[in-house]
Amino acid sequence: MRIKALSFFPAVGWGGMDTSEFAVNESGAGMRLDIFLTGRLDGVSRSRVQAAIRGGFVLLNGGPARPSEPLSSGDVVVWTPPSAVAVTGVEAEDLPLRILYEDAHILAVDKAAGMVVHPGAGHFTGTLVGALMHHSRELSGVGGDPTRAGIMHRLDKETSGCLLVAKTDRAHAALAEQFAGRDVRKIYLARVAGIPRRTFGTIDAPIARHPHHRQKMAVSENERGREAVTEYRVLLTDGKTSLLECRPKTGRTHQIRVHLKSIGHPVLGDPLYGQRGPYTRHMLHAYKIAFLHPVTRKPMEICAPPTEPLLQI
Helix, strand or coil: CEEECCCCCCCCCCCCCCCCEEEEHHCCCCCHHHHHHHHCCCCCHHHHHHHHHHCEEEEEECCCCCCCEECCCCEEEECCCCHHCCCCCCCCEEEECCCHHHHHHEEEEEECCCCCCCCEEEEEECHHHHHHHHCCHHHCCCCCCCCHHHHHHHHCCEEEEEECCCCCCCHHHHHHHHCCCCEEEEEEEEEEEEECCEEEEEEEEEEEEEECCCEEEEECCCCEEECEEEEEEEEEEEECCCEEEEEEECCHHHHHHHHHHHCCCCEECCCCCCCCCCCCCCCCEEEEEEEEECCCCCCEECCCCCCCCCCCC
């Protein structure tokens, strides 16, 4: 069963029909994303730009962002006018959804591999947002934007595992503060090619948009690179592949995949940074998330045991 929500974006009046890409230079560094875009789009108000950002029609370095996100030199902003993709509303969909934890303030889900988190260009149905809207009408409004559905962070389409959702604005604000302060701890499991020489280590290597392939990120030592740190530990090996525990200390786009590629051990099944091989997805799973409950302040630790055999401990 699908329930059509109220139309969020108007059908006309959003300027041109083509996707536009903007590179941030030194003059734009430090500027808010919404202000940056408003200054580059003719006839589009700041409030509409903010709505488009929250609706997933603006990508910053290949991923969603907040209107207030500060920009750095070398960032890439992609704008898709909502009218260009004929958005008529957000749909609540009765989709399989594995709830790991839920109370009056928050819930945590085990996102399935292959499910897109936010609706956007090319993905208007079958999303986690649609499934959450069907599951609960009590989700953080985040400025009245139905496409966000209280989701606090993102996972790539092929990445499975823990994802945290705020059900109230109060919970959203408190969790956002923890994410901004890097107080939320996340553990991923990754099956990689080969066996790392060291059984544990820290990859401290800045990440920026790849200079030639716009869909990729890369380790970059120039001024475009943004701080990125990942700790890893080898859990198991079969002689040809290894199962790693990865703890990202920062949250850059594709961070774990890029970092593991940089040390010569790409994630199995990842065609963007390695090879697809016989796998139907890349072998990366958000295993655990730890934080303080936004209302009770009780320490929380939520775990999503992987169902993929190659990712099981």
